[in-house]
Amino acid sequence: MSASTSELASRVRGPVHVIGAGLLGASVGLGLRERGVDVTLEDLSPTSVALAADYGAGRARAESDPEPALVVVATPPDVTADAIERALIRFPNSVVTDVASVKLAPFEELTRRGLDLTNYVGSHPMAGRERGGAIMARADLFVARPWIICRDHETPAEALALIEAVALDLGSTPLEMTPQEHDRAVSLVSHLPQVVSSLLAARLVPATDQAIGLAGQGLRDTTRIASSDPELWVQILGANRRPVIEVLEAFQSDVAAFADALRDPEQQGAKRRIADLLSAGNRGVARIPGKHGTSERFAKITVLVDDRPGELARLLTELGELGINMEDLRLEHSPGAQIGFAEIAVLPEVAERAVADLVERGWRTL
Numbered sequence: 001m002s003a004s005t006s007e008l009a010s011r012v013r014g015p016v017h018v019i020g021a022g023l024l025g026a027s028v029g030l031g032l033r034e035r036g037v038d039v040t041l042e043d044l045s046p047t048s049v050a051l052a053a054d055y056g057a058g059r060a061r062a063e064s065d066p067e068p069a070l071v072v073v074a075t076p077p078d079v080t081a082d083a084i085e086r087a088l089i090r091f092p093n094s095v096v097t098d099v100a101s102v103k104l105a106p107f108e109e110l111t112r113r114g115l116d117l118t119n120y121v122g123s124h125p126m127a128g129r130e131r132g133g134a135i136m137a138r139a140d141l142f143v144a145r146p147w148i149i150c151r152d153h154e155t156p157a158e159a160l161a162l163i164e165a166v167a168l169d170l171g172s173t174p175l176e177m178t179p180q181e182h183d184r185a186v187s188l189v190s191h192l193p194q195v196v197s198s199l200l201a202a203r204l205v206p207a208t209d210q211a212i213g214l215a216g217q218g219l220r221d222t223t224r225i226a227s228s229d230p231e232l233w234v235q236i237l238g239a240n241r242r243p244v245i246e247v248l249e250a251f252q253s254d255v256a257a258f259a260d261a262l263r264d265p266e267q268q269g270a271k272r273r274i275a276d277l278l279s280a281g282n283r284g285v286a287r288i289p290g291k292h293g294t295s296e297r298f299a300k301i302t303v304l305v306d307d308r309p310g311e312l313a314r315l316l317t318e319l320g321e322l323g324i325n326m327e328d329l330r331l332e333h334s335p336g337a338q339i340g341f342a343e344i345a346v347l348p349e350v351a352e353r354a355v356a357d358l359v360e361r362g363w364r365t366l
């Protein structure tokens with residue numbers, strides 16, 4: 001659903017070879033292809049390569065292809081060190097990076113194996129989606145997101161500059177961290193949220209249909225990432241377990257303090273302790289930059305869609321007729337309700353006109 005079809009200038013001179021043509025790999029491919037970079041794809045699964053190629057993320061690598069300027073390893077974390085090792089051996093003149101969500105474990109494993117890591121620079125774009133696969137990939141996945149680059153002191157400046165160029169070409173903000181700093185930071189801002197969201201959503205499993213039917217926006221907001229792939233997260237959390245256990249224990253002690261204060265709210269100071277914990281939440285959430293991630297660039301309009309076959313298709317067709325480019329779409333539907341909510345992201349400058357035109361055509365908006 002990316003807006004642009006015209007070719008943009010690129011900092012990266014290809015070719016770029018992507019190993020692992022899933023969500024991350026295909027998104028890198030899509031973004032670089034939009035800039036005219038020659039992208040080749042490789043995956044354990046030939047179907048994944050074909051699918052990513054069909055979506056426009058690149059082409060399958062041929063034997064006759066020259067050595068790439070850059071190799072991007074976008075495989076699951078548990079095979080990332082192996083894939084990096086193979087890439088370094090197979091392409092001795094290429095710079096190799098990976099996008100795995102943990103940085104210390106692969107780096108330590110490669111160091112332990114005694115490899116020459118001169119051409120390797122680990123990285124991690126802080127962007128993703130709850131579901132994997134090329135089918136979920138998008139060229140603008142990385143826009144306005146940080147792209148962490150983890151180098152050790154021997155990293156040549158040219159290798160670093162190449163990873164920075166990729167990050168910038170894909171619209172993200174490159175920044176440097178050590179693998180330790182990275183893993184500690186993501187334990188708080190990415191791994192703890194995943195665990196909390198999953199455990200919160202797990203509480204819903206035994207709930208009655210009646211209770212679930214009342215679910216509102218608060219529950220939806222706090223459980224989106226509970227739909228993430230358990231297999232990927234078992235790997236991520238396992239590879240970063242020490243920092244994750246630390247933040248989980250701190251969180252656990254906050255939960256215990258909260259429950260204690262609530263147990264006897266008439267006790268002197270209890271209400272204040274509850275308020276203090278809730279206010280700390282206000283201060284914490286205010287610190288989150290660009291709180292809505294990539295969609296911060298877009299305005300959202302919410303359209304009520306009757307629960308009838310073809311209604312959503314009609315809405316999308318009419319948006320096209322009105323010349324409104326849809327940047328993203330989120331559908332919400334309460335079980336039992338005869339109505340759904342289509343949350344549509346559009347460029348801020350067209351949002352007002354979009355609402356007016358839709359209302360004129362009889363749509364109801366929120």
Ligand SMILES: NC(=O)c1ccc[n+]([C@@H]2O[C@H](COP(=O)([O-])OP(=O)(O)OC[C@H]3O[C@@H](n4cnc5c(N)ncnc54)[C@H](O)[C@@H]3O)[C@@H](O)[C@H]2O)c1
Pocket residue numbers: 019020021022023024025042043044045048074075076077079080083099100101102124125126127128129130131132133134236
């Ligand atoms: N999903 C996210 O939100 C997200 C965000 C940032 C970083 N990451 C990291 O990106 C990496 C890829 O995650 P994803 O979400 O794109 O997963 P994905 O499942 O969508 O894609 C992974 C692909 O790698 C392929 N693969 C597996 N082993 C391989 C091997 N040995 N050689 C070649 N291909 C192989 C799989 O067939 C699959 O197509 C992971 O390391 C993950 O930690 C994920």
Ligand SMILES: O=C(O)C(=O)C[C@]1(C(=O)O)C=C[C@@H](O)C=C1
Pocket residue numbers: 100101125126127128129130189190191225
């Ligand atoms: O937004 C999402 O759906 C994500 O899964 C993104 C997210 C994150 O926690 O920010 C998840 C794991 C990745 O390593 C990087 C990004």
